[in-house]
Amino acid sequence: MGNSIFQELKEKFSKKHEEIKASVLEKHKNALTLITNYPTQVAAGLMGAVVLATNTLPTPTPSVPVVTESSTITTSAFLISDLHTVLPNDVRPLTSQEESKVSDILSRDFQMPVSASLDNIRLNTSYGYIGQEQHLARYPGDSMATHFDPPAGGSDDAALYRAQGMAPGLGGWGYFAPSKYDMTKKESDREKYYIAVQTFLAPGFHENVRRYIEFFKFRKMLVVNPENGKAMVVVIGDAGPGESTGKQLGGSPEVMKYLERVDGAQKGPVLYYFIDDPNDTIPLGPIQPKG
Numbered sequence: 001m002g003n004s005i006f007q008e009l010k011e012k013f014s015k016k017h018e019e020i021k022a023s024v025l026e027k028h029k030n031a032l033t034l035i036t037n038y039p040t041q042v043a044a045g046l047m048g049a050v051v052l053a054t055n056t057l058p059t060p061t062p063s064v065p066v067v068t069e070s071s072t073i074t075t076s077a078f079l080i081s082d083l084h085t086v087l088p089n090d091v092r093p094l095t096s097q098e099e100s101k102v103s104d105i106l107s108r109d110f111q112m113p114v115s116a117s118l119d120n121i122r123l124n125t126s127y128g129y130i131g132q133e134q135h136l137a138r139y140p141g142d143s144m145a146t147h148f149d150p151p152a153g154g155s156d157d158a159a160l161y162r163a164q165g166m167a168p169g170l171g172g173w174g175y176f177a178p179s180k181y182d183m184t185k186k187e188s189d190r191e192k193y194y195i196a197v198q199t200f201l202a203p204g205f206h207e208n209v210r211r212y213i214e215f216f217k218f219r220k221m222l223v224v225n226p227e228n229g230k231a232m233v234v235v236i237g238d239a240g241p242g243e244s245t246g247k248q249l250g251g252s253p254e255v256m257k258y259l260e261r262v263d264g265a266q267k268g269p270v271l272y273y274f275i276d277d278p279n280d281t282i283p284l285g286p287i288q289p290k291g
Helices: 002-027 029-035 040-052 069-084 096-110 155-164 185-192 209-216 253-259
Strands: 127-132 194-197 220-224 231-239 249-251 267-275 285-287
Touching: 069 096, 096 220, 096 267, 127 253, 155 253, 185 194, 185 231, 194 220, 231 253, 249 253
Parallel strands: 127 249, 194 231
Antiparallel strands: 127 267, 194 249, 220 231, 220 267, 231 285
């Protein structure tokens, strides 16, 4: 009985949440576009003021909303605001309650199953500082001279990302492809959109090394910058960084640039959660909240 009442209240709350968002989007598009350019704390405060200023709800219509650049910006503003109500002021491992709330927000806004643990495996944290990583060799003989050849990219990518150079060693799982001729877009994207995480600090890792290595290899994750709402679907392509760095994970040059974590400090807080995608249907790369 108690569970059914809870579920009913949860569904009513979710419906009301969507109605309020629709109303705010309709009435305050221009203001919300500006909000996403503010620091997180200011954006969240302005977001709350905008919601409070919305007194009436529009009549629901059956039409499918058109996704535009403006609506993408405003859904990001909602994401920033919702995360701000959960995340602590300092960057630290989240409590189980905080992790669960963040998981609900991300799963709802990106419309895919996102969680801090999967198959009873989790990392040491789901909220931490990400730092700059280098490119990884995709196949034997890969170098900066060949790294941006198709299917990896072209001259534009080379101009943007060549400066970061290539790591002296291989990624945690070795090469992404056995040879240059076996390279496909899938392998190329795995290197392009990879993160390094502290697999060796995962609870239970040293007692189940083989199982954990198999689990973490190219495992898909959602990485979100809570300060601007930018997000990417990535894979775990390497292990690290070391505890002494003060960072909990690293990102490829492409990941760092898109998340806007290249402000000179070359690190900043991000959320990183597992994506349950057993059939490999969710593509890697930038992803927008769907509202």
